[in-house]
Amino acid sequence: MAYAGAIFADACLKGLNGVPDVVECSFVQSTITELPFFASKVRLGKNGVEEVLGFGPLSDYEKEGLEKLKPELKSSIEKGIKFAKEN
Structure with a gap:
């Protein structure tokens, strides 16, 4: 997990610094489903x-x-949203 976190953090920093075409996997709000x-x-x-x-x-x-x-x-997302709203 630490290695995956480091890779993602590095990708985020590259993107924020303007490096083009930085693509990583992430759990994000989206409309693909x-x-x-x-x-x-x-x-x-x-x-x-x-x-x-x-x-x-x-x-x-x-x-x-x-x-x-x-x-x-869907169930896990609903639990996460509920937790975020309550805390």
């Missing part, structure tokens, strides 16, 4: 997350897996 948050590749820049990148083509197997994970992820 009907869920309010989702982990996906993002393009980082001087303003933080500049673009949330889509999935690209998914196989039928991947689409099925995505649909299966949505109820659990």
Whole structure:
């Protein structure tokens, strides 16, 4: 986890410093699914997350897996939002 955090922090700093085309995965607010948050590749820049990148083509197997994970992820997102609002 520490290594992943260091890699992401380094990518954020590069983006903020204007290095072009810095792409990392992040759990962010997005519209790539009907869920309010989702982990996906993002393009980082001087303003933080500049673009949330889509999935690209998914196989039928991947689409099925995505649909299966949505109820659990939705529940976790709702718990996180509730916690944030209460604290």
